[in-house]
Amino acid sequence: xxxxxxxxxxxxxxxxxxxxxxxxxxxxxxxxxxxxxxxxxxxxxxxxxxxxxxxxxxxxxxxxxxxxxxxxxxxxxxxxxxxxxxxxxxxxxxxxxxxxxxxxxxxxxxxxxxxxxxxxxxxxxxxxxxxxxxxxxxxxxxxxxxxxxxxxxxxxxxxxxxxxxxxxxxxxxxxxxxxxxxxxxxxxxxxxxxxxxxxxxxxxxxxxxxxxxxxxxxxxxxxxxxxxxxxxxxxxxxxxxxxxxxxxxxxxxxxxxxxxxxxxxxxxxxxxxxxxxxxxxxxxxxxxxxxxxxxxxxxxxxxxxxxxxxxxxxxxxxxxxxxxxxxxxxxxxxxxxxxxxxxxxxxxxxxxxxxxxxxxxxxxxxxxxxxxxxxxxxxxxxxxxxxxxxxxxxxxxxxxxxxxxxxxxxxx
Numbered sequence: 001x002x003x004x005x006x007x008x009x010x011x012x013x014x015x016x017x018x019x020x021x022x023x024x025x026x027x028x029x030x031x032x033x034x035x036x037x038x039x040x041x042x043x044x045x046x047x048x049x050x051x052x053x054x055x056x057x058x059x060x061x062x063x064x065x066x067x068x069x070x071x072x073x074x075x076x077x078x079x080x081x082x083x084x085x086x087x088x089x090x091x092x093x094x095x096x097x098x099x100x101x102x103x104x105x106x107x108x109x110x111x112x113x114x115x116x117x118x119x120x121x122x123x124x125x126x127x128x129x130x131x132x133x134x135x136x137x138x139x140x141x142x143x144x145x146x147x148x149x150x151x152x153x154x155x156x157x158x159x160x161x162x163x164x165x166x167x168x169x170x171x172x173x174x175x176x177x178x179x180x181x182x183x184x185x186x187x188x189x190x191x192x193x194x195x196x197x198x199x200x201x202x203x204x205x206x207x208x209x210x211x212x213x214x215x216x217x218x219x220x221x222x223x224x225x226x227x228x229x230x231x232x233x234x235x236x237x238x239x240x241x242x243x244x245x246x247x248x249x250x251x252x253x254x255x256x257x258x259x260x261x262x263x264x265x266x267x268x269x270x271x272x273x274x275x276x277x278x279x280x281x282x283x284x285x286x287x288x289x290x291x292x293x294x295x296x297x298x299x300x301x302x303x304x305x306x307x308x309x310x311x312x313x314x315x316x317x318x319x320x321x322x323x324x325x326x327x328x329x330x331x332x333x334x335x336x337x338x339x340x341x342x343x344x345x346x347x348x349x350x351x352x353x354x355x356x357x358x359x360x361x362x363x364x365x366x367x368x369x370x371x372x373x374x375x376x377x378x379x380x381x382x383x384x385x386x387x388x389x390x391x392x393x394x395x396x397x398x399x400x401x402x403x404x405x406x407x408x409x410x411x412x
Contacts, residue, residue, distance in 0.1 A: 005314070011076050018059070018084045025053050031088050039095075044170040047095040051126030060093055061124045063321055064104065068116055069124035075321045082266040089270055096168040097123075098259075099130030103176030103195055103242075105263075106254045109410050110193075110243035118239065119195050130195075131167035132255075133177035133229060140165075141385045143178065143252065144187045148231065150179035150194060157181070157194065157241065159234040165208070169225035172198050178252065181245050191248035193255075194240045202234035257409025259384045260393065261337070262330030264316025269306040271373050274366040275299070275348060295351055302347050305340045312336055326408040328397040331390035338381050338390070345377035 007015070030046050039047060054060040055069065062078040064070020071078070085092055093100065100123045107119055122128040139145035148161025159179060174195055181192040196203075206228045243251035257263075279289035279299065289295045312333040319326050348370060349356045355363045356370050365371065381387065396406035 005076070005079060007076060007080070011080060014077055015080045015084065018081055019087075021057070021059075022084055022088060026050060026088055026090070030090065030094070039170065041170060044095065048126065048129070050090075050094050051129075053126075054092070054094070055124060055126035058124075060126050061104070062092070064120070064124050065108070069121040075318065078321070079266050079317070086267040086270075091267065093126065093129070095129055097129045099132040099172070099174065099176035100128070102132055102255045102258050103130055103174075105258055105411055106176075106193065106251050107195070107242055109254045109412070110247075110251045115195075115239065115242060128173035130174040130176050131172040131198075131229075133163035133166050133175050135165045136162060137164055140382075141389050143256075144191070144249070146178055146180060146191065148177070148179040149183065150181050150192065150236065152181070152238075152245070153235075155238055156235040157238065159194070159196070159202075159231040159236055161231050162228060163231075164226075164228040166227045166229050167225075169207075171205075174198055175203075175229070178248055181248070185246060188249040189246055191252075192245050193242045193248050193251045194236055195242060196234070196236055196240055200234050200236070202232040204230045204232070206230070253409035254411055255409075256385075257330055257411050260330045260390065261313075261316060261333035261384075262326060262408060262411060263320045264318070264333065265313040266317050267313070268310055271344065271348075271369065272303060272306045274369050275302065275351075278366055278370070279351070289351070298347050298351055302344050305344050305347075309333070309337050309340045320411055323412060327405075328394040330408065331393040331397070334384055335387050335390040335394070338387050341377040341380055345374050349374065 027046055029043055030050065051060055058066065058069070058071030058073070059081055060071075061069075062071035062073040062081050063075070064072070066072030073081075082092055085094065104120055104123045107115055111119070123130065134143055134146070136146050136148060138147060146161075148159065148163060150157040150159045161179065163177065175198050176193070176195055178191055178193050180190050182190045184190075208226045208228060276290065276299070279295060282289050284292045284295065290299065312329075316326075316329050316333050318324070319329060352365060352370065355365050356374055358364070359368055359371055393406070396402060397408065399405040
């Protein structure tokens with residue numbers, strides 16, 4: 001059975017246009033930085049410049065409505081853009097912008113017309129980038145336990161609290177965050193979402209040096225540096241409240257559906273390509289590793305695992321953006337990605353031994369990408385909620401233990 005998408009001649013013509021644009025606009029200093037240990041300040045500026053160039057063409061957020069600065073493109077053209085960016089080991093956006101991706105989608109569903117006109121164009125055009133601020137010292141996977149407060153005071157909300165394990169290096173322009181707006185109300189009925197200007201007085205930052213770098217860079221992959229963000233009497237205009245006061249759990253259904261894999265992806269695992277390249281060019285017992293009888297079956301297992309993850313991502317991307325019915329598919333993808341990445345890391349270690357774990361120049365494999373994979377596979381078990389939570393969501397979606405099946409979050 002052929003699972004691949006087949007493109008028309010017109011779509012392949014668009015691919016050629018995209019490839020030509022990227023060849024002309026992606027500098028050498030950016031190619032492959034998605035696997036770097038966090039972009040340098042210079043690389044980050046190159047990424048932002050590329051983002052603005054893509055934004056001018058409507059290619060930074062190709063599926064977003066044209067009226068707000070998005071591309072308004074078809075799902076096939078959007079997939080082509082994603083594929084061509086992935087060919088250069090870059091994502092859309094080409095910098096870490098989790099709050100922009102998830103926040104803009106939530107504003108499209110839950111925001112007012114004024115909020116859409118105010119907040120969306122700068123995101124879609126690459127003029128701002130946004131961190132998501134969810135986790136707190138006492139609230140992680142249980143998002144409803146957040147304690148940061150945003151209390152109404154006249155025409156403003158005053159925010160006080162702490163968010164941690166946030167963002168990346170090189171700062172942000174906005175924060176997409178959840179906070180308690182009614183301390184007396186029950187859980188799930190007491191929280192709201194805000195899009196906050198990161199430069200407001202009262203916001204301060206502390207890098208989590210002991211946890212950095214966590215692997216990944218600014219090029220669309222998990223970020224390298226994490227931070228704690230403090231809010232001390234930060235005054236935020238009411239325009240920044242998205243979805244209504246105390247309606248945050250409904251808004252969260254959109255955010256979390258996407259974060260939990262409901263939006264899918266079309267990217268290919270570059271770790272498979274890098275491992276295969278290494279095994280073709282290195283020998284074991286006098287033969288190329290790719291042909292060694294003990295290595296070849298392990299490579300097969302790695303390929304199968306990475307291919308399942310890719311196809312799940314492709315399926316979810318199609319279901320989400322073609323407005324098809326969805327249920328358990330999002331958490332299924334995220335569970336497969338988390339567990340599959342860890343399995344693959346273990347199999348790579350089985351093949352390469354200590355060479356997979358060292359950054360020593362004499363034993364470095366594929367410019368350090370393999371060693372980085374060993375760390376990110378472990379770290380990746382937590383972000384976006386654990387495997388156990390993905391299983392719980394899947395159970396609720398298919399009706400296990402409940403008389404009413406939980407519906408997938410609204411994303412369009």
